Amino acid sequence: MRCLRCPVAYHTGEMCVAAGSEMLTPTTTICTNHFSPKKGYSHHSHVNVSWCFVCSKGGQLLCCESCPAAFHPDCLNIAMPDGSWFCNDCRAGKKPKYRDIIWVKLGNYRWWPAEIHHPRNIPTNIQHLRHEIGEFPVFFFGSKDYFWTHQGRVFPYMEGDRGSRFQKTGIGKVFKNALLEAETRFKEIKMEREAKETQENNRKPPPYKYIKINKPCGRVQVYTADVSEIPKCNCKPTDEKPCGFESECLNRMLMYECHPQVCPNAERCCNQDFTKRHYPETKIIKTAGKGWGLVALRDIKKGEFVNEYIGELIDEEECRSRIKYYQENDITHFYMLTIDKVPSLV
Ligand SMILES: [Zn+2]
Ligand SMILES: [Zn+2]
Ligand SMILES: [Zn+2]
Ligand SMILES: [Zn+2]
Ligand SMILES: [Zn+2]
Structure with a gap:
């Protein structure tokens, strides 16, 4: 989603967007940078803590x-800067962000632990309280009150905050409860977020690099065919789909691909799927028990070209050491092919 007034953009949904952004549509917003404190509204002013972070x-x-x-x-290892910082x-x-546990300063009260709620999830009487772009509702632990506030008055709750600088003797019962509730809720949300993250990660394959041609590793000789060696078929340019799947193309029958400079049908030739990278559309899926895989998004006829298998070209020595490594590390999802004239493909 994009801000109408500045270059700020967030992922759609409520995970990333800054609390207090005005949602115009699911993909357009006015972001919290456009909060302008109103004169005479003391709660719009910005406060700083009186200790060093x-x-x-x-x-x-x-x-x-x-x-x-x-x-x-x-x-911070810096000199006191002039002007704003x-x-x-x-x-x-x-x-x-929404569902963040934060410390918030309201009037003359002490910094108090609270949770940022989405305006959708708060009581209607609170929803109707006057608020500006950039303000969001917070739910105070202990007292269970709601207030609208903004980023100039909140800072993140951290693990262990209950026991640190906020633990003073003689604190009121309500504040004590607030601290306990905040700690519990903080842990709860942290666990939820972590669980969600693990789930997300599991839905994506581990990082990989997309390559278009084989990658030789080490001392591997790469053979390239000489144009003069490439066989020429007898197909005629007058055919509807010269050298196509239904044709009697000699090259196709012998499982050779035509070469644009050799085939009598040149650019019209339909037997250049490797050269032109004509692959059926595919998608990456997590297979049951076999790791990550690629599936075609449509049915494929028997004998039809599917895809080019590309990988690293490795020699015998490298091949042996990789297999040893896979065995020692219990890696079972790997594929090796031996290809003609060149050692191996992984
Ligand atoms: Zn903006
Ligand atoms: Zn300090
Ligand atoms: Zn700051
Ligand atoms: Zn042909
Ligand atoms: Zn051809």
């Missing part, structure tokens, strides 16, 4: 102008 201590801090982050310049996360375009 690196060392947790106070002192003279460098404040991000977009989010509540603050740092000692020393802790944005933290790394903000410069990288990181934004709070």
